[in-house]
Amino acid sequence: MKAPGEKLLRVRLDINGGTVSAARISGDFFIHPEEAVAMLEDALKGPCGTRAAVLARLEKAVISGNIELVGLSIVSIADCTLRAASMRDAGDG
Amino acid sequence: MEKWRLILDPPRRGPVNMAIDLALLRSLSLRACRPTLRLYSWEPPALTIGYFQRIEEEVREEECRREGVTVIRRVTGGGAVLHEHEITYSVFIPLSHRAAPQSIRESYELLCLPIVDTLRGLGLDAEFKPVNDVLVHGAKVSGSAQTRREGVLLQHGTLLVDVDAERMFRLLNVTKEKSASGTPEGRVTSLRRLLGGCVMEKGFAPELSVRLARAFEARLGCSFEEGGLDAGEREDAVRMEKELFDLEAWNRDRSIRPVFTGGPVKRSRALPASS
Numbered sequence A: 001m002k003a004p005g006e007k008l009l010r011v012r013l014d015i016n017g018g019t020v021s022a023a024r025i026s027g028d029f030f031i032h033p034e035e036a037v038a039m040l041e042d043a044l045k046g047p048c049g050t051r052a053a054v055l056a057r058l059e060k061a062v063i064s065g066n067i068e069l070v071g072l073s074i075v076s077i078a079d080c081t082l083r084a085a086s087m088r089d090a091g092d093g
Numbered sequence B: 001m002e003k004w005r006l007i008l009d010p011p012r013r014g015p016v017n018m019a020i021d022l023a024l025l026r027s028l029s030l031r032a033c034r035p036t037l038r039l040y041s042w043e044p045p046a047l048t049i050g051y052f053q054r055i056e057e058e059v060r061e062e063e064c065r066r067e068g069v070t071v072i073r074r075v076t077g078g079g080a081v082l083h084e085h086e087i088t089y090s091v092f093i094p095l096s097h098r099a100a101p102q103s104i105r106e107s108y109e110l111l112c113l114p115i116v117d118t119l120r121g122l123g124l125d126a127e128f129k130p131v132n133d134v135l136v137h138g139a140k141v142s143g144s145a146q147t148r149r150e151g152v153l154l155q156h157g158t159l160l161v162d163v164d165a166e167r168m169f170r171l172l173n174v175t176k177e178k179s180a181s182g183t184p185e186g187r188v189t190s191l192r193r194l195l196g197g198c199v200m201e202k203g204f205a206p207e208l209s210v211r212l213a214r215a216f217e218a219r220l221g222c223s224f225e226e227g228g229l230d231a232g233e234r235e236d237a238v239r240m241e242k243e244l245f246d247l248e249a250w251n252r253d254r255s256i257r258p259v260f261t262g263g264p265v266k267r268s269r270a271l272p273a274s275s
Helices: A034-043 A051-064 A074-087 B014-029 B061-067 B104-121 B165-171 B191-195 B204-220 B231-245 B248-252
Strands: A009-016 A019-027 A030-032 A068-070 B002-008 B036-040 B046-049 B070-073 B081-083 B085-094 B126-129 B133-136 B139-149 B152-162 B222-226
Touching (some): A030 A034, A030 B139, A034 A051, A068 B104, B002 B204, B014 B046, B014 B070, B014 B085, B014 B231, B036 B204, B061 B165, B081 B165, B085 B204, B104 B126, B104 B152, B152 B204, B204 B222
Parallel strands (some): B002 B036, B046 B070
Antiparallel strands (some): A030 A068, B036 B085, B046 B081, B085 B152, B126 B133, B139 B152
16 A cells, blocks of 8 residues: 555565464565564554554554654554455455 | 765676675774765666565566566665666765764755755756655656664665666566556656756766765765775675675565674574575
8 A cells, every 4th residue: 555645565464363473564665773674563463453453552663663664654554454454365455 | 174985886786786885884883984975886787676675576576587687675765776877876974973864854855955956957957855756847867765774874876867667667566556656757757868868978977976976065064085995895895795685585584684793794694505
């Protein structure tokens, strides 16, 4: 997906029994520091849950990792994740 | 006025170019060099993808293999770029330096403005478009990407001298989102398209390099002295080329990380023998 004013974002999920076991975020955005993308991916693991719950986990990761997103937002990541979860087998938001 | 280093590099292979940028970042992080502007090009043409992109999503690998175009993942985010007829810049500034804005967005603008100034000096109506692009008449002629590691800001980017849009979009997977924003020909432009065939003449690239360097000097308040890589930087670059950018595994596995602390730059974990 590509939110207005942002870069292209893809989220791929492995889901087992309603729980995200692995998440992969990709696209042409910027995350500083770069390696912190793993923290955001970890934040997507667990019960698919509500948008608010996913956002809260992402926000916690952003704060604890002192992460800066450029051309990307946690709202987009959350929305893309929920979209991928709803597609389940395709897993491509 | 503070003296910075200007490196005018000859055309090099893609993995070598990316390795040199990382070696220069490390050199500055060790305070083993001055802030540096490097201007370079690519021979043979290569395709780079952003740190967060997946090669299998972005690149038509079979087409690249057929055309002998090497694909390299950058240490910076951003999008995929076919490096063919262009001038590439990389600029290295300590994050503690007055010329390095703490704000990432502001630093993109500051470091893209010399490109804008250079293009305006050539009579073109160029503008910076946040976050990381320079446009002429709404079409992209330059894109940049930045990383901040080890206390150093590295920004590198392209200035397209000529663009083979057909080839670019033959080698890249174009997403439906990008297709929706117009034709390749409309979204991307080049100096050749804007200024004519004179830009392909032998003397144009050196003149453009001089103009770029002067524009960086004016914006950053520095004065360049031309120099090359020192022995340590060359050694690090060779190591990074072999141990990182020349490896297929680097392109596909984000868990592999360049490590800067102590001794030479190296990767963070051993790779399987098959790599």
